[in-house]
Amino acid sequence: AQKITQTQPGMFVQEKEAVTLDCTYDTSDPSYGLFWYKQPSSGEMIFLIYQGSYDQQNATEGRYSLNFQKARKSANLVISASQLGDSAMYFCAMREGSNFGNEKLTFGTGTRLTIIP
Amino acid sequence: DVKVTQSSRYLVKRTGEKVFLECVQDMDHENMFWYRQDPGLGLRLIYFSYDVKMKEKGDIPEGYSVSREKKERFSLILESASTNQTSMYLCASVGWGALVREQYFGPGTRLTVT
Numbered sequence: 001a002q003k004i005t006q007t008q009p010g011m012f013v014q015e016k017e018a019v020t021l022d023c024t025y026d027t028s029d030p031s032y033g034l035f036w037y038k039q040p041s042s043g044e045m046i047f048l049i050y051q052g053s054y055d056q057q058n059a060t061e062g063r064y065s066l067n068f069q070k071a072r073k074s075a076n077l078v079i080s081a082s083q084l085g086d087s088a089m090y091f092c093a094m095r096e097g098s099n100f101g102n103e104k105l106t107f108g109t110g111t112r113l114t115i116i117p
Numbered sequence: 118d119v120k121v122t123q124s125s126r127y128l129v130k131r132t133g134e135k136v137f138l139e140c141v142q143d144m145d146h147e148n149m150f151w152y153r154q155d156p157g158l159g160l161r162l163i164y165f166s167y168d169v170k171m172k173e174k175g176d177i178p179e180g181y182s183v184s185r186e187k188k189e190r191f192s193l194i195l196e197s198a199s200t201n202q203t204s205m206y207l208c209a210s211v212g213w214g215a216l217v218r219e220q221y222f223g224p225g226t227r228l229t230v231t
Binding site for chain 1: 126150158217
């Protein structure tokens with residue numbers, strides 16, 4: 001089974017609208033972390049936001065927020081008031097186990113987001 | 118700022134050649150990773166290293182080897198390049214961000230094997 005599933009290969013969104021990028025995960029480990037990365041066309045991977053499995057509140061970072069629904073095993077990225085510079089590939093990733101010791105990430109297949117002016 | 122550099126942005130090699138991809142980080146990080154990225158497949162882990170001279174296989178190690186002689190440098194080696202190794206290769210090192218240990222990525226090397 002896929003550990004990280006991103007079901008939207010591509011999305012087109014009008015500028016200034018909010019956008020939700022879907023991510024579901026599969027793990028039996030009670031301790032895990034979920035990451036979102038952005039990859040512009042230049043290729044570098046940029047860390048956006050993190051949610052730990054024991055975090056009580058949804059993570060937020062500026063215009064980014066993570067809609068964490070633990071029972072459904074979903075960790076959707078929400079971008080508010082989208083901008084042209086948000087056009088990029090977005091990857092969801094999971095680290096299983098505690099913060100220390102296991103640093104490996106499993107990535108999803110990504111969603112290509114295009115913001116339309 | 119953490120800086121992870123990779124020796125080349127673009128590389129073209131012939132089938133059967135031995136290929137070296139170099140990755141250097143300047144933050145004294147212990148943990149380093151090599152991924153390949155292919156359309157529709159996301160990033161897949163090839164090898165990683167938790168310390169000098171230490172390496173562990175990732176999910177797709179076949180056809181690759183690695184070397185970590187110094188803490189700051191992690192090299193990926195394609196012993197005999199094949200066309201199915203045409204891909205984007207990304208190196209990362211792990212260190213503390215503002216709240217969590219993050220993977221910091223290099224700019225990537227787009228390798229074409231002809």
